[in-house]
Amino acid sequence: MCATCGCSGGAVLQLLPAAHNHGHSGARGHVSSHEHSHDHEHDHGHDHGHDDPGHIHIQGPADNERTVILQQKVLAKNDEIAERTRSWLRARGVLAVNLMSSPGAGKTTLLERTARDLAGKLRLSVIEGDQETALDGHRIQAAGAAVVQINTGAGCHLDAAMVAEGLRALDPPSGSIVVIENVGNLVCPALFDLGEEAKVVISSVTEGADKPVKYPNMFRQADLVLVNKTDLLPYVDFDVRSHAADLRRVSPTALMVQLSATTGEGIQAWYDWLRRRTPAPLE
Amino acid sequence: MHELAITEGVVDAVTGRLPGSKITCVRLEIGALSGVVADSIRFCFDLVTEGTDLQGARLEITEPAGRCKCRVCGSEFEPDGPILLCPCGSADISVLNGQDLKITSVLVA
Numbered sequence: 353m354c355a356t357c358g359c360s361g362g363a364v365l366q367l368l369p370a371a372h373n374h375g376h377s378g379a380r381g382h383v384s385s386h387e388h389s390h391d392h393e394h395d396h397g398h399d400h401g402h403d404d405p406g407h408i409h410i411q412g413p414a415d416n417e418r419t420v421i422l423q424q425k426v427l428a429k430n431d432e433i434a435e436r437t438r439s440w441l442r443a444r445g446v447l448a449v450n451l452m453s454s455p456g457a458g459k460t461t462l463l464e465r466t467a468r469d470l471a472g473k474l475r476l477s478v479i480e481g482d483q484e485t486a487l488d489g490h491r492i493q494a495a496g497a498a499v500v501q502i503n504t505g506a507g508c509h510l511d512a513a514m515v516a517e518g519l520r521a522l523d524p525p526s527g528s529i530v531v532i533e534n535v536g537n538l539v540c541p542a543l544f545d546l547g548e549e550a551k552v553v554i555s556s557v558t559e560g561a562d563k564p565v566k567y568p569n570m571f572r573q574a575d576l577v578l579v580n581k582t583d584l585l586p587y588v589d590f591d592v593r594s595h596a597a598d599l600r601r602v603s604p605t606a607l608m609v610q611l612s613a614t615t616g617e618g619i620q621a622w623y624d625w626l627r628r629r630t631p632a633p634l635e
Numbered sequence: 636m637h638e639l640a641i642t643e644g645v646v647d648a649v650t651g652r653l654p655g656s657k658i659t660c661v662r663l664e665i666g667a668l669s670g671v672v673a674d675s676i677r678f679c680f681d682l683v684t685e686g687t688d689l690q691g692a693r694l695e696i697t698e699p700a701g702r703c704k705c706r707v708c709g710s711e712f713e714p715d716g717p718i719l720l721c722p723c724g725s726a727d728i729s730v731l732n733g734q735d736l737k738i739t740s741v742l743v744a
Contacts, residue, residue: 540637
């Protein structure tokens with residue numbers, strides 16, 4: 353059982369190698385179950401921080417009870433794994449992006465198009481999080497990217513331990529991009545650092561333009577907000593300006609890009625953003 | 636419902652630090668800006684602690700208010716809700732307090 357996630361049923365991880373594969377033997381199937389007991393087998397450099405349980409201060413006993421001061425962050429274990437992942441990704445020269453949105457905003461469609469458009473230019477692999485099924489994983493695999501599908505079962509978000517395990521299965525090459533497609537949800541994923549370099553949130557024009565102020569914890573952390581489905585703007589009541597103003601109310605720094613993952617309109621700005629952040633391959 | 640996950644994190648952290656101890660009370664600090672709903676934690680607590688060393692333990696939660704500082708006008712303010720907007724209108728702020736989610740102490744029988 354992982355330290356923080358509620359997936360008592362156990363998350364299941366499945367490696368789906370790229371459809372147009374370059375020499376991968378490509379065994380499909382179960383890679384492993386949701387067991388995190390091997391956290392410390394990472395070849396990532398260990399970096400136990402200040403939250404490491406070290407000192408236990410015991411105050412004087414009161415009747416038959418004694419107080420034990422812990423002062424421990426509840427998410428300390430998740431954050432520690434996330435930091436290790438981040439160091440490992442940086443040392444390897446891999447860009448990891450945590451992609452979040454409500455269900456149906458177009459995360460998978462965007463990644464399908466991205467995998468097709470960037471084929472031969474930028475190496476993309478995906479960690480795909482859903483409660484159930486490998487449907488999205490298969491869509492992205494068919495578009496040419498290597499995929500690890502993680503089913504969180506009862507869990508409403510990915511956590512750092514799941515992503516660390518997914519990265520080990522993916523083994524992303526230096527100079528490549530890993531997009532972590534989080535479970536569709538604008539609440540819970542905001543709390544869990546996965547070790548990513550940047551957070552990208554999609555809001556689509558078929559949703560309310562006021563999503564940033566309704567889900568401020570999510571949008572406050574976004575480095576980039578993609579307003580998707582712009583091809584539908586003539587048919588819906590979505591005010592792009594008020595969306596931008598609401599985003600400014602929760603984040604003065606997030607970039608906003610309008611695009612349509614279906615038609616490709618505006619999508620070059622997303623590719624440029626990715627390219628600018630992708631490290632050069634190591635020698 | 637990440638509060639279920641958070642509550643399991645609390646149980647794991649306490650049993651990890653104090654293995655085999657009978658815990659009679661858990662004291663949490665859930666900052667107003669932590670993104671966690673204290674009532675949901677209370678709702679989950681009895682369920683999650685059942686069968687653990689924390690079963691039957693009391694849950695005491697303190698909820699420190701949020702405190703922010705505006706990077707534009709320099710004033711400190713207590714945000715009104717989860718949108719951290721300075722009274723001057725600026726959203727360019729830093730959070731000074733109220734983001735923590737931690738186990739402050741436990742009582743051991």
